[in-house]
Amino acid sequence: MHEIIRLQSLSKVFPGPVVALDRVSLAIPQGEWMAVMGASGSGKSTLLNLLGCLDRPTEGQILMGGTSIGELTEAQLTGFRRETVGLIFQQFHLVPYLSAVENVMLAQYFHSLADEAEASEALARVGLADRLRHRPAQLSGGEQQRVCIARALVNQPKILLADEPTGNLDEANERVVMDIFQQLHDDGHTIVMVTHDPHVGMLADRRIELEHGRLVTIHTHDLVAAAPRTADQS
Amino acid sequence: MLPRLLWKSLRGRRSRVALAGGALAVAAALAAALLSVALDISEKVARELRAFGANITVVPRQESLEVEIGGLRYAAAAQAAYLAEVDLPKLKTIFWGHNIQGFAPFLSAPVEAGGRQVLLVGTWFDREVVLPQGPRKFSFSSGNVREPESEGSRFRTGLRAIAPWWRVRGRWVEDLPGDAMVGKAVAARLGVAPGDRVPVRASGTERTFRVTGLIETGGPEEDQLFVDLAAAQALLGLPGKVDRVQVSALVKPDDVLAMRGRRNPQGLPPEEYERWYCSPYIDAITYQIEEAIPRARAKAVRQVAEAEGAFLGRLTLTLVLVSAIAIATAGLGVMATMTTTVMERRREIGLMKAIGAEPRQIARQFLLEAALCGVAGGGLGTVIGLLLAKFIGRQVFQVPIAPSPIVVPFVLALAVLVALLGAALPTWRAARLEPATTLKGD
Numbered sequence: 001m002h003e004i005i006r007l008q009s010l011s012k013v014f015p016g017p018v019v020a021l022d023r024v025s026l027a028i029p030q031g032e033w034m035a036v037m038g039a040s041g042s043g044k045s046t047l048l049n050l051l052g053c054l055d056r057p058t059e060g061q062i063l064m065g066g067t068s069i070g071e072l073t074e075a076q077l078t079g080f081r082r083e084t085v086g087l088i089f090q091q092f093h094l095v096p097y098l099s100a101v102e103n104v105m106l107a108q109y110f111h112s113l114a115d116e117a118e119a120s121e122a123l124a125r126v127g128l129a130d131r132l133r134h135r136p137a138q139l140s141g142g143e144q145q146r147v148c149i150a151r152a153l154v155n156q157p158k159i160l161l162a163d164e165p166t167g168n169l170d171e172a173n174e175r176v177v178m179d180i181f182q183q184l185h186d187d188g189h190t191i192v193m194v195t196h197d198p199h200v201g202m203l204a205d206r207r208i209e210l211e212h213g214r215l216v217t218i219h220t221h222d223l224v225a226a227a228p229r230t231a232d233q234s
Numbered sequence: 235m236l237p238r239l240l241w242k243s244l245r246g247r248r249s250r251v252a253l254a255g256g257a258l259a260v261a262a263a264l265a266a267a268l269l270s271v272a273l274d275i276s277e278k279v280a281r282e283l284r285a286f287g288a289n290i291t292v293v294p295r296q297e298s299l300e301v302e303i304g305g306l307r308y309a310a311a312a313q314a315a316y317l318a319e320v321d322l323p324k325l326k327t328i329f330w331g332h333n334i335q336g337f338a339p340f341l342s343a344p345v346e347a348g349g350r351q352v353l354l355v356g357t358w359f360d361r362e363v364v365l366p367q368g369p370r371k372f373s374f375s376s377g378n379v380r381e382p383e384s385e386g387s388r389f390r391t392g393l394r395a396i397a398p399w400w401r402v403r404g405r406w407v408e409d410l411p412g413d414a415m416v417g418k419a420v421a422a423r424l425g426v427a428p429g430d431r432v433p434v435r436a437s438g439t440e441r442t443f444r445v446t447g448l449i450e451t452g453g454p455e456e457d458q459l460f461v462d463l464a465a466a467q468a469l470l471g472l473p474g475k476v477d478r479v480q481v482s483a484l485v486k487p488d489d490v491l492a493m494r495g496r497r498n499p500q501g502l503p504p505e506e507y508e509r510w511y512c513s514p515y516i517d518a519i520t521y522q523i524e525e526a527i528p529r530a531r532a533k534a535v536r537q538v539a540e541a542e543g544a545f546l547g548r549l550t551l552t553l554v555l556v557s558a559i560a561i562a563t564a565g566l567g568v569m570a571t572m573t574t575t576v577m578e579r580r581r582e583i584g585l586m587k588a589i590g591a592e593p594r595q596i597a598r599q600f601l602l603e604a605a606l607c608g609v610a611g612g613g614l615g616t617v618i619g620l621l622l623a624k625f626i627g628r629q630v631f632q633v634p635i636a637p638s639p640i641v642v643p644f645v646l647a648l649a650v651l652v653a654l655l656g657a658a659l660p661t662w663r664a665a666r667l668e669p670a671t672t673l674k675g676d
Contacts, residue, residue, distance in 0.1 A: 045674075054673075075592065078590060078591075079590075091673075095582055096246065097243060097245065097246025097247070102239075105235055106235070108235075110589055110595065111589075
């Protein structure tokens, strides 16, 4: 399968120094649903931030669709993020004074042109056709997360990055959100999802586990393999 | 989307917006009020200052040296020159006749009163004067002909008009030929009080006056005896004569043109001469008085004029400084509010950047929000300020302050500028926020 992301000996060191990621190498084929697992502080969110072009690695290289992220200027990185990545957050991060449809339109506005009909359609895809005019405070946690998913999808990104998408949801809403993820996966979206919930992780095609910033195990269809420190995995 | 975003953002944060807008409204109100007052104050304050005495003295032009001590002119009797009382209404026919607020003629001479020598001063206390009628046209070498508004046919003037601040124990003389007012020192010397009679002898003629009031001024007037001008002229054998006229005129503070005109008005280029002549500088008014009254010499009481000019200058400077402080305070208020707003909206900014907003888009939104606060706060403040100016005018100067057309656009522009300057630093910080850090909530 065509490879969309390749990480080569990726490290991230924060001042301290704190080694958040330690020489992680990985390849993700297009259309794969990958779960990133590990204990708190293992480097999951740091990896997701690097993939989402929200941060830059200290060492190593990220290739996304053939583009080397490290070589982009700040403005180019913003543009690349806008075009390539859809972000889904545990905390939803919806703008409180905007309605559901306006929150989705916000992503369109920063991408190109806000289109209310298209934003409404994106919300309808996640089952919120009747909640367009509701503000975040008037929506349940599950509904807010679905608005967040619609916002991530509206610009048709190549990669969906989700940070603990069910972390703030009850079981019923978790099931609804995961059904949406399953549907997106079936439609061919590439999904990288950080989770520490094994049940959620099991839904992915592949689970990788981080420990102290290092890639320690890769689970593929119930097969468990020790991860080589520097070799690519696919 | 941007107008929608701005509208929702401002509406969603009403209390913060009200705080920033309120700070701007207060500053704009103060700026509009003080600016309106400052622009319109010169005439109002000058009018108030006129109550403190005449600023022009008109005397007869004469060749010999004349000395005046304590209000008494010392000159050889044969050489003494006088002005004609009938010429005085001409003072209101000069180009700036409208600015002549009042005038009073004087005829002074030492006389014997109650067995002692005192200075007798004849004057108009409160006189209605009939003004010469007919068109007043002023032609200039440029070909321009100017015609000031008509002054009406009657004008009430006299000592009361030019010296309303005098403290009078008893009452003012009401132009009755047999009444007199005496200075405090004279009253003490003669031992008279209001209601008493004083015999006055001069040039072999004696006349008795009834004292209506005692004058306290702290000046030479306390050593004088004031009677009606006609009575003094009869006593002194000088009918229709006056030796001095004090004039109270509304003038504007001197500027460069006034200085140049003072040295030699005829030497000014024609356009400048016309501008000088048609400006109410004190020297332009004295020049016009000398043109109107034959053999008159009009002198500016420079101390009064300069004190007025300096006072007006300081007053205007004070108003400008207070406005500047108010505006600077509002700017700090906006900055504090915007800084708090940026702190509160860190996650929102982080999210916007995470979903693709560029720093300039974040900056544009924050600056537009600030500008809208500036327009709203500035607009509200300007309306309040203009009302405040009217109130100040009525309460302080007893006249309404006329709003200047420049105040509204100037104060609005100033409010927007202050809002933008106040928002600049917080906006710069907002645009630089790292999305990865802010979304974590750090």
